[in-house]
Amino acid sequence: MPDPLHRPRVVIVGGGFGGLAAARGLRHEHVAVTLIDRTNHFIFQPLLYQVATAALAPSDITAPIRWVLRHQRNAEVLMAEVREIDPQQRVVRVDDDRRAIPYDYLIVATGSRHAYFGHNEYARHAPSGVSWAASSSARQRA
Numbered sequence: 001m002p003d004p005l006h007r008p009r010v011v012i013v014g015g016g017f018g019g020l021a022a023a024r025g026l027r028h029e030h031v032a033v034t035l036i037d038r039t040n041h042f043i044f045q046p047l048l049y050q051v052a053t054a055a056l057a058p059s060d061i062t063a064p065i066r067w068v069l070r071h072q073r074n075a076e077v078l079m080a081e082v083r084e085i086d087p088q089q090r091v092v093r094v095d096d097d098r099r100a101i102p103y104d105y106l107i108v109a110t111g112s113r114h115a116y117f118g119h120n121e122y123a124r125h126a127p128s129g130v131s132w133a134a135s136s137s138a139r140q141r142a
């Protein structure tokens with residue numbers, strides 16, 4: 001739907017440290033921010049080890065992204081997985097019905113993945129610990 005205030009549309013992919021910092025940094029700007037994340041929550045990753053070792057509960061290190069941005073009137077949050085970026089059409093396509101979200105400016109803050117330096121067979125012995133699911137799994141096995 002076109003923005004009734006004719007603001008430039010800023011789409012941010014990722015609601016981690018980077019995406020949230022970008023969204024907050026735009027809070028006083030004349031833009032319409034759409035932050036897209038495939039989960040509904042922010043994870044404070046530096047404390048994932050404490051979740052894995054059962055020192056903290058998962059809820060201690062997560063917060064709903066909508067809650068974090070609840071006072072930001074120029075921002076909306078969409079829970080969806082971005083599958084494709086089409087720079088020619090200036091849209092990102094998300095998982096549900098391959099819906100296209102238009103943008104004037106795009107910020108990609110999707111984080112990083114761990115690597116096993118060509119030895120993917122190590123993964124079953126040394127899971128990444130970067131996700132909430134991996135830390136919870138380690139916690140159950142400990």
Ligand SMILES: Cc1cc2nc3c(=O)[nH]c(=O)nc-3n(C[C@H](O)[C@H](O)[C@H](O)COP(=O)(O)OP(=O)(O)OC[C@H]3O[C@@H](n4cnc5c(N)ncnc54)[C@H](O)[C@@H]3O)c2cc1C
Pocket residue numbers: 013014015016017018019036037038039041042043044045046047048049080081082083109110111112129130
């Ligand atoms: C165990 C651990 C300890 C750490 N300790 C420290 C520390 O002490 N100090 C420090 O500075 N840093 C630390 N880090 C690193 C720090 O947490 C990361 O650098 C930081 O989280 C990266 O932020 P980001 O926004 O780039 O990515 P992330 O925080 O990973 O956020 C990426 C977001 O993008 C979303 N996403 C990804 N792909 C898609 C997609 N296709 N569609 C929709 N959404 C998508 C994800 O769901 C996620 O919410 C640590 C990391 C870990 C794992």
